[in-house]
Amino acid sequence: MIDFSVTTPFRLVRMLATAGYNTPSIYLLICEAVALEAVQADTEAELKVQLGLSLRSLPASGVRPERIEDALGSEASGTIPLVILDQWLPKLVASFDRNVVLLATNGTVLLLGTREIAERTLAAAPNLRNRVTDVLSIRPDQVFGDLSV
Amino acid sequence: MEADSKSTIVEFDRRQVYRPFIERLNPIASLLDLVADDLIVARDHDPRDPGQPPIHVAFANSAELSRGSQMALVGGIGSGKTTELLLTKQALSRHSDAVTIFVDLANDTDLSDLNTGAILAAIGMRLYSHLRMTRKDLPKDLVAAHGKLRELAFGKTILVVPEEQDYDGGEETVRVDVPGLMRLRFPALRREVKEVKELLLRIASPLLESDAQITILIDGLDRLIMAERFREYAEQDLQVLRGTKMTAIVVAPLLLWYDKSRFLQDYFDLVKHIPAAAADPGDSVFLKQVLERRGAQELMDRADVSSIAKYSGGVLRDLLTLARSAAEYAYRDDQDRIGRQHVRAAIKQLGNRYLVGLGRSHRSLLRRLAMNQEFPIEDSTARELLVNRQVLEYFRGGREFFDVHPALAKVLPKPA
Numbered sequence: 001m002i003d004f005s006v007t008t009p010f011r012l013v014r015m016l017a018t019a020g021y022n023t024p025s026i027y028l029l030i031c032e033a034v035a036l037e038a039v040q041a042d043t044e045a046e047l048k049v050q051l052g053l054s055l056r057s058l059p060a061s062g063v064r065p066e067r068i069e070d071a072l073g074s075e076a077s078g079t080i081p082l083v084i085l086d087q088w089l090p091k092l093v094a095s096f097d098r099n100v101v102l103l104a105t106n107g108t109v110l111l112l113g114t115r116e117i118a119e120r121t122l123a124a125a126p127n128l129r130n131r132v133t134d135v136l137s138i139r140p141d142q143v144f145g146d147l148s149v
Numbered sequence: 150m151e152a153d154s155k156s157t158i159v160e161f162d163r164r165q166v167y168r169p170f171i172e173r174l175n176p177i178a179s180l181l182d183l184v185a186d187d188l189i190v191a192r193d194h195d196p197r198d199p200g201q202p203p204i205h206v207a208f209a210n211s212a213e214l215s216r217g218s219q220m221a222l223v224g225g226i227g228s229g230k231t232t233e234l235l236l237t238k239q240a241l242s243r244h245s246d247a248v249t250i251f252v253d254l255a256n257d258t259d260l261s262d263l264n265t266g267a268i269l270a271a272i273g274m275r276l277y278s279h280l281r282m283t284r285k286d287l288p289k290d291l292v293a294a295h296g297k298l299r300e301l302a303f304g305k306t307i308l309v310v311p312e313e314q315d316y317d318g319g320e321e322t323v324r325v326d327v328p329g330l331m332r333l334r335f336p337a338l339r340r341e342v343k344e345v346k347e348l349l350l351r352i353a354s355p356l357l358e359s360d361a362q363i364t365i366l367i368d369g370l371d372r373l374i375m376a377e378r379f380r381e382y383a384e385q386d387l388q389v390l391r392g393t394k395m396t397a398i399v400v401a402p403l404l405l406w407y408d409k410s411r412f413l414q415d416y417f418d419l420v421k422h423i424p425a426a427a428a429d430p431g432d433s434v435f436l437k438q439v440l441e442r443r444g445a446q447e448l449m450d451r452a453d454v455s456s457i458a459k460y461s462g463g464v465l466r467d468l469l470t471l472a473r474s475a476a477e478y479a480y481r482d483d484q485d486r487i488g489r490q491h492v493r494a495a496i497k498q499l500g501n502r503y504l505v506g507l508g509r510s511h512r513s514l515l516r517r518l519a520m521n522q523e524f525p526i527e528d529s530t531a532r533e534l535l536v537n538r539q540v541l542e543y544f545r546g547g548r549e550f551f552d553v554h555p556a557l558a559k560v561l562p563k564p565a
Contacts, residue, residue, distance in 0.1 A: 002501045002504050002505060003501065004498065004501055004502075005478075005494070005498050011481065015477055015480075015481070017164070018164050018167055018168055018171060018477070018480055019168070019171045019172070019175075019473075019477070020168065020171075020172055023172060023175055023178065024175065024177045024178060024179070025175065025177065026177065097372070098255070098372050098373070099255055100177075100255070100372075101177075101253065101255040101256060101369075102255060102256070104177055119505045119506060120506070122502065122505040122506060123505055123506020123537075124506075126226055126536050126537040126538065127226055127372055129502060129503075129505075129537065129538075130176075130226040130227045130464075130466055130467075130538060131176060131177045131227075131466070132502070133175075133176065133177070133470075133473075134474065134477075134498070135498070135501070135502050135505075
């Protein structure tokens with residue numbers, strides 16, 4: 001199993017605060033299926049506390065491949081989109097890959113999925129793989145353990 | 150105190166040390182911003198030939214001296230192709246009559262749904278914007294041509310009254326194509342491409358009549374990956390520009406460089422290739438300059454800068470990613486400087502990213518390459534590795550060769 005750097009919602013948001021959440025960046029977050037909801041909720045809470053921002057979660061299955069800019073464009077400032085890769089969607093991933101420039105036009109975009117889907121996404125999208133700011137294994141704060149990378 | 154604690158007391162604001170550095174290292178930052186901030190380092194020669202001028206100078210010279218020429222730039226993902234285009238644009242601005250249009254197709258259209266003629270439409274709309282900003286009282290038919298072009302580009306909604314079909318009158322006709330004796334060098338232009346061509350030429354006419362030097366820089370088509378699709382646009386959209394005195398410089402997919410048909414070399418007047426690195430990346434003065442321009446010397450030792458250059462494999466975007474990750478790890482560890490352990494962690498992280506998706510056949514090819522320097526470029530798995538940058542192409546001493554990306558080589562499991 002490939003061991004990517006481990007983070008938590010708290011650390012992730014702290015990093016966004018350092019790097020600047022409104023600069024174009026794409027984070028691919030890998031999470032165990034059982035922890036997806038907890039990670040989502042913790043990230044939302046940390047964004048609110050640390051940066052005063054809100055999280056806009058949208059399931060990938062609800063994003064139309066030909067309309068990714070519309071789906072991810074922030075209609076309101078102070079919002080960070082989180083795309084939950086809820087199933088393997090090759091057409092959407094191909095669209096992410098070809099239109100990777102549009103993905104993060106408005107600032108940070110978070111992609112969250114299980115290991116299997118995240119790895120399939122990286123393997124199928126060479127442009128995205130090269131432009132992703134970081135690939136992180138994310139766990140909810142309370143179960144966080146060893147930080148070594 | 151543990152690094153992970155949520156203390157709100159900050160004795161020393163380390164963010165002010167790392168934030169500017171990390172912002173300057175954003176691998177997907179707007180290149181226009183980087184140019185404005187003077188963060189771009191231009192190569193001082195062609196990466197394949199130290200005796201030749203840098204690519205952007207060669208392109209600018211050709212555009213200035215041979216109007217209407219067509220040039221292509223190939224290179225792997227993250228090799229700095231867009232940067233070369235922007236440097237070309239900058240170089241061309243030395244003449245007051247230069248009209249240089251930069252089109253990043255990914256910004257204008259969804260490349261998944263790109264149709265032939267769309268590139269010409271994008272060029273026409275950019276030329277129209279330029280004219281509107283620089284000239285007053287544009288002719289009515291030119292404005293109408295722009296309106297029609299927009300309709301063709303973005304479509305329109307019309308209401309029609311359905312007519313009853315008459316099946317009684319007329320004989321049914323069947324189309325039969327009789328092939329000619331001569332095979333055309335390029336396929337005939339499609340109807341929509343012809344239509345866009347007329348509109349584009351009308352829009353460009355004031356500039357062409359005033360003998361302006363028009364150069365179109367087209368970015369984004371390399372993301373099509375599939376060489377056949379790129380070829381289709383070249384044979385339709387770019388073919389239209391031939392003979393118009395409008396120069397085109399286009400970014401092309403890397404695989405075309407290795408295509409047996411030699412389409413790139415045959416179609417374009419000048420083709421330039423950016424290999425991952427022309428020398429040992431760890432010794433590359435250019436790569437170190439890129440990091441130093443962004444402030445690396447303030448936060449890391451020379452040996453670590455060399456290490457990052459080496460493990461980037463010469464891929465510019467990986468160079469920035471490694472430096473950025475190392476800085477993030479140092480910040481996370483509450484360190485004032487980036488240490489060797491942070492660089493090592495960043496290399497491992499990048500290597501792991503490239504490790505994803507490698508099956509047995511991929512790994513076998515990588516091992517053959519690492520051990521015997523064998524890489525069958527005609528093989529589809531080998532090409533996949535090259536496109537994904539798990540294998541990099543190098544050029545040294547007049548010889549082109551391949552190697553496993555050094556960050557991937559570092560984490561690639563040994564065979565059981």
